[in-house]
Amino acid sequence: MLAAAKQEGYDLILCGDGSGDLYAQQVGLLLGELLQVPCINGVSKILEVADGVVRVERELDDEVEELELSLPAVLAVSADINEPQIPSMKAILAAGKKPVNKLAYADLALEEIPQLVELVSITAPEQKARKQIIIEGDDDGQVAEFVGHIGNVLN
Amino acid sequence: MSKLANVWVFSSEAARLPEVMAAGLQLGNSVSVFVLGGADEVARAAALGANKVYHLGEKDSSRIVEDYALTMAKAIEAEAQQSLVLLPASRRGKALAAKLGVRLSAGVFNDAAELTVDGEGHVGAKHLVYGGLAIGEEKITSQIAVVTLAAGAFKELPAEEAGRSADTITLEFVAPANGIRCLARRPKEKSNVDLGKAKRVIGVGNGIGSLDNLKLLEQLADNVGAELGCSRPIAETEKWMERERYIGVSGVMIKPDVYVAVGISGQIQHMVGVNDSQTIIAVNKDKNAPIFQYADYGIVGDINKIVPALLNSFKG
Numbered sequence: 001m002l003a004a005a006k007q008e009g010y011d012l013i014l015c016g017d018g019s020g021d022l023y024a025q026q027v028g029l030l031l032g033e034l035l036q037v038p039c040i041n042g043v044s045k046i047l048e049v050a051d052g053v054v055r056v057e058r059e060l061d062d063e064v065e066e067l068e069l070s071l072p073a074v075l076a077v078s079a080d081i082n083e084p085q086i087p088s089m090k091a092i093l094a095a096g097k098k099p100v101n102k103l104a105y106a107d108l109a110l111e112e113i114p115q116l117v118e119l120v121s122i123t124a125p126e127q128k129a130r131k132q133i134i135i136e137g138d139d140d141g142q143v144a145e146f147v148g149h150i151g152n153v154l155n
Numbered sequence: 156m157s158k159l160a161n162v163w164v165f166s167s168e169a170a171r172l173p174e175v176m177a178a179g180l181q182l183g184n185s186v187s188v189f190v191l192g193g194a195d196e197v198a199r200a201a202a203l204g205a206n207k208v209y210h211l212g213e214k215d216s217s218r219i220v221e222d223y224a225l226t227m228a229k230a231i232e233a234e235a236q237q238s239l240v241l242l243p244a245s246r247r248g249k250a251l252a253a254k255l256g257v258r259l260s261a262g263v264f265n266d267a268a269e270l271t272v273d274g275e276g277h278v279g280a281k282h283l284v285y286g287g288l289a290i291g292e293e294k295i296t297s298q299i300a301v302v303t304l305a306a307g308a309f310k311e312l313p314a315e316e317a318g319r320s321a322d323t324i325t326l327e328f329v330a331p332a333n334g335i336r337c338l339a340r341r342p343k344e345k346s347n348v349d350l351g352k353a354k355r356v357i358g359v360g361n362g363i364g365s366l367d368n369l370k371l372l373e374q375l376a377d378n379v380g381a382e383l384g385c386s387r388p389i390a391e392t393e394k395w396m397e398r399e400r401y402i403g404v405s406g407v408m409i410k411p412d413v414y415v416a417v418g419i420s421g422q423i424q425h426m427v428g429v430n431d432s433q434t435i436i437a438v439n440k441d442k443n444a445p446i447f448q449y450a451d452y453g454i455v456g457d458i459n460k461i462v463p464a465l466l467n468s469f470k471g
Contacts, residue, residue, distance in 0.1 A: 022284050022291065025265050029253030038333040040221070041253075042246035055338070060246050061168065065219060066339040079405075080391070116262030120292040122284060125427075130435065131451040136442055138456025146454040146461075147468045153413050153434050153452075154355070154379045154469060 001027070002034045003108035008101075012054060013074045017041070025076075032074030039074035040067060044081055157272045158184050163231055163240040164205070165189040165251070167220040169196070171243035176203045177309040179241055182272055188321075189227055191220065201321035204313045208323045219337050220247045224254035225329040231259060237276045237298055244303035252301045262295035266305045278302065287404035287427030307351055307408065348382060348399050355381035356411045358402055358429065359395075361388050362418025362439055363458055369395060371462050372417060378469045384409065386425050402428040418458050421446030438462070 005013060015028030025041070032039020045057035047066070054073055058065045069075075087095070135146050162183030166172040172188075179186040188205040190196050193213055200208050209230050211223050231240065240255055242248035244266045256263035267280040278300040284291035295302075350356060357376045363369060376383045383400060390401035402409055403425045414432035419425060421437070421444055429435065430449070437450040438461050447453045454461060 020286065023266075023286075024263075025249055026253055026256075026263055029250055030257060030263075033254055033257035036333065038335050040335060041250045058246075059343075061343075063340050063342050065337055067219070068336040068338055070333075114260065114297075116256075116260070116295065116297040117264065118294045118296055120279065120294050122289050122291050124288070125283075125290050125430070127449075128430065130449060132447075132453075134437075134442075134447050134450065134453040134455065136455045138454065138460050140464075142454065142456070143461060143464045146452065147465065149452045150415075150436050151468070153436070154415075 001031050003110050004103050005031070005035060007108060011071050012049065013072075015074065015076045017076060017078050028074055028076035035072075035074065037072050037074060038069035039076070040069065041076040043075045043077045046075070046077075046081075157274050157276065158182060159239055159272055159276055159278075160236060161185045161187055161234065161238050163187050163189065163227075163238060164242075165191075165227065165240075166243050167191065167247050168243060168245060169199075171245070171306070172200070173203060173312040173315075174306070174309045175241050175243055175304055176200075176205070177312050178270060178304055180204050180313055181309065182239060182241075182270060182278075189223075189230075189326075191223065197323060198317075199315065201319050201323075202315040202317050204316075204319070205321045208321045210323055210325045212325070212328060216340070217337060219335060221250045221254060222331050222334065223328070224251055224258065225331050226326050227251075228255055228258040229329055230324075230326055231255075231299065238300075239272075239278050240299065240301045242301070242303045244305050248303045252303050256301050259299045259301070260297060261299040261301045262297040263301045264293060264295060265303045267302050268305045268308045270302065270304075270308070283404060283427060286424050288423055305408075307410070348397075350382055350384050350400060350402065350407045350409050353382040353409065353411050355379060355413045355415075356384045356402070356409055356429075356432075357381045357415045357417060358384045358386065358419050358425075359389055359417055360386040360419030360425075361393070362420065362441075363462070364418070366395065368418075368458060368462055371466055375462070375466050375469060378466070381413070381415070386419050386422075404428060416446050416450075417462065419446055420444045421449060438465075 018025035042058045043056045044059040047055040052071050053068050055068050135142050162179040164175050164179040166175045185206040187207040188200040189209045190200050191211040197208050249265055252263045264280045266282045269281040271279040278295045281290050281292045384402040385396045385400050387401055389395050390398050404427045408428045410431040412433045414429045415436045417438045434451045437446040437453040442455040
């Protein structure tokens with residue numbers, strides 16, 4: 001992405017918060033840092049793009065920041081930035097006609113990528129053994145039996 | 156477990172400093188703490204066990220925390236030894252981690268739930284991947300490792316001993332080349348809930364059906380001394396509860412003595428957040444709901460009937 005952005009040019013690069021699989025939450029930020037342009041994460045609203053700047057809101061645990069970044073810039077937006085629209089059939093068909101610029105490794109002036117982190121393992125988490133006392137039905141007797149069981153833990 | 160000669164610690168959120176310090180003290184023979192704030196904050200870092208305090212100066216409202224990345228990187232570089240930089244896994248922490256990572260040619264790891272140091276001084280870290288379905292373990296092989304720490308990963312917090320002192324070094328601010336201007340900031344309405352610390356939690360899902368049932372469950376929670384939590388749709392789609400109460404892999408992870416799931420189907424993304432509960436109790440109308448596979452006690456039936464009955468049985 002770094003090589004492609006440098007080669008193709010850009011004003012604004014929008015990234016998500018993190019991928020659904022490994023959720024490292026680093027790609028957008030690292031890309032911005034490597035491009036040496038302003039970059040920030042947690043963008044919950046894009047207020048305006050004008051006069052060579054982008055104004056955004058960034059939602060943090062304790063406060064909301066309103067930031068201005070000069071363009072070009074890289075933003076990592078949070079999942080709640082909008083309600084994604086479901087594309088119409090017309091839009092889906094139109095999408096097929098839009099040009100796609102495919103970049104191969106050979107097309108890009110790739111620098112050597114340093115290996116800083118090694119994957120050791122991916123394992124399933126251990127499940128706790130549960131008592132599995134399940135009562136099927138909600139008549140008075142069954143509810144009373146359930147209350148009898150949970151009374152010990154909740155009282 | 157081996158230890159590193161020195162670990163760097165920074166937390167822009169005062170409340171998270173003790174746990175990041177706990178990790179630093181466990182993994183390093185000495186701990187250097189970056190402090191952004193006044194004399195009280197410097198003293199607090201020392202009281203928590205810092206060997207050295209690197210003072211970034213008083214808070215400056217025109218800067219964002221990430222603007223200090225270069226200042227920190229310069230101090231870390233000057234020590235030029237194998238080390239670890241620890242930050243809390245907040246959005247600020249993650250942004251800082253990336254900026255430090257690039258500047259220091261360091262491997263970055265976010266949301267670490269477990270940390271170790273091997274015989275060669277390499278940091279090993281674990282976090283959840285695939286939406287909580289699996290645990291990923293990585294080894295950071297760079298000279299410097301930058302790690303953001305998941306909340307609750309280190310539970311034995313260091314005691315604050317007033318009167319302890321640390322060498323204090325005042326750092327000169329190195330302005331970032333790509334300054335981001337902070338135009339305004341407004342505090343978010345502070346949520347006063349901390350589900351992560353609650354002993355008992357009642358989790359509410361779409362299956363409760365109505366706001367009336369939510370009121371009854373609020374009452375029940377009150378009667379049994381529990382906090383209310385919820386599944387993602389309740390917080391994000393229905394907006395019946397604040398986001399701070401949403402339990403799951405991208406929300407709060409809880410470890411209560413008792414977790415009661417009412418009208419929650421038990422999707423993995425939610426269950427990951429409650430798996431460490433001592434006892435899990437489930438109420439759901441669908442006997443095939445996955446929640447029952449994870450439950451110690453469960454009842455299959457009509458929420459509208461069971462919730463009032465529970466309220467009647469647990470009067471507080």
